[in-house]
Amino acid sequence: MPWNALTTDLGNEITNSLPRDGSAPMVSPLKAASGTVSAPGIGFASVPQTGLYLKGGGLLGFTQNGVDVTFDKAVVYAAKSGDYTAVAADDNAVHRFTAAATLTLTAAATLGANWHYMVIADGADVTIDPNGAETIDGAATLVVKSGYSALIICSGAAFFTDKLMARIQSKADSSAVGDFVVGLLLSNNSGNPTTNVDFAAGSARSGSSFVSSASAMTKRINGTWAAGTGNGGLDAGSVAASATYFAYALRKDSDLSFDVVLSTSATTGGVNTTLLTGYTIVKCIGVVLTDGSSNIRQFIMYPRDEYLWVTPVLEFNNVAIGTGGALGAITVPTGVKVKANLRFMYSSGATTAAALIHDPAQGNLVAGGGNSGSNAGTIQVASGFAVGADEIWTNTSKQVRYVAGASGQLNLWSDGFTFPCGRIA
Known part of the structure; x- marks a missing residue:
């Protein structure tokens, strides 16, 4: 009978309806229109431009008053014990480096704008090296010192950080003044006392410039300057007989590390800086003298600048x-x-x-x-x-x-x- 069919259809529709008061749940997925950022598929009667819509690629979008609302990816943590190349999939990753490493960054254009990444140096220094000629904070590389971290952000063309390392590097210089040397005592090297001079751990300040070293360093007086312990120390020329060589504490501008240069100049202004690109001369910390055979005179140095x-x-x-x-x-x-x-x-x-x-x-x-x-x-x-x-x-x-x-x-x-x-x- 037609009446029976009608009542059956009405019953089915009532069964399939969703109560407005929420007294009954859905038993199948709710299928909404894809919508757009200005007309979401699921919206609100009072604010139709606020709601959910389907983005391209099957991604869920959130819009508020017609403006897309973005959410960050989930944080992904990993520990690294060596060199690593950060890729696009590392967006919002946190990597803790437990050993000395170089972090190479994929090209900024590949990573894209808004890509970001946290690096933690937990055991040794980490050198961040952007792709090719690209820069990070305007420099070719950035060293994250052990015990510190840096948040890296990509603009699509270059990389920037949260400037934490820059603040750390400038903290000692920002407003402090004074002039002192603590430690850094000089001595003849035990293995090569006539050519090598040792510098104990310590720190030095002159005005607003400060540098420190947690370990001893050795410099040779019979070679021109090169960075690092055991290398030559002269700012220019070759070692001379019966000469005076003043030792100056250096600070590497990029990572604040300590070094020493030896010069016959009694003032910082007279030091030959040809070999010292990227370094700041902080302060004179001592002196060594050579004898008539161009050998370092044997001496003992005591605190408060006394030489015997x-x-x-x-x-x-x-x-x-x-x-x-x-x-x-x-x-x-x-x-x-x-x-x-x-x-x-x-x-x-x-x-x-x-x-x-x-x-x-x-x-x-x-x-x-x-x-x-x-x-x-x-x-x-x-x-x-x-x-x-x-x-x-x-x-x-x-x-x-x-x-x-x-x-x-x-x-x-x-x-x-x-x-x-x-x-x-």
Whole structure:
């Protein structure tokens, strides 16, 4: 009967209907129109441009007031123990490197804009190396120091980071001032004491520039400068006899690592920087002297910039000394004033005569009890001798002045010197 068919159809439709009050669930998938970002397939009566739609490639899209809402991919973590090349599938990945490694980045155009990646250096430094001539933060490479991390973002043409490493690198320099050296004591290398000088761990600051080293470093005085321990240290030329070489702490601009260069210049401005591209000269941290055979003189360095010659140097051997006074050069650095640690012996045929060794900056002092005094004692018996010791500042030509109350002979030994670099420990 037609009536029976109608009632059957009505019953089926009622059964297949979805209650508006949510009292009954769906028993099959809800199939909506694909929609667009401005007219989503599933929307709201009051805000029809907000809802869900089907993007290209079968991806679900979310739109809010006609504007696409994007969601990041799920974070994927992995540990790496060596070199790795980051690819497009690593978008939003977090990789923890447990050993020294180079992270090579696939071409920016391939990765595309908005690709991002987190690298954690957990055990050693990680060098980030973009593809070809592409850059990261404007540089060819970026070193993430062990214990730190960096978020890398691709623009489609270049790479950028969250600038954490830049902040770390500039933190020590941002506003700090001062001038000091802690540690970094110099010493003759035990295996090659005449050609190699060791630098202990420590740190140095000059103004707003700071550098530190957690391990010792060795530099050769018989080779031109090359980065790293055991390599040459001279800024230019070859090692010379009876010369003074000032040691300057260097900081590598890209990763803040420590190095040392040796130069005959007593000032940072005079250091030859031809070989030092990418490095900043921080501060002078010490000095080494060569002998007549171009070998490093054997020395012991103590805290607070004090140097002791392993073998005392006989500077004057029965040199004539008289009332007129004279200047004499001794074995200390040239180009700077230092405080020499000296011992002397004065002999004269006269009696009650004394000798005075002093800083040339004091002018022409006169030796004697009624004048400027003495530091070599007083002859009590004719042709006898008197001894003394003192710390005497030199001039920049490594000279001291000596004068006596009567003609005689002077012997003078140097035990070392103090060259103030601001070392506090």
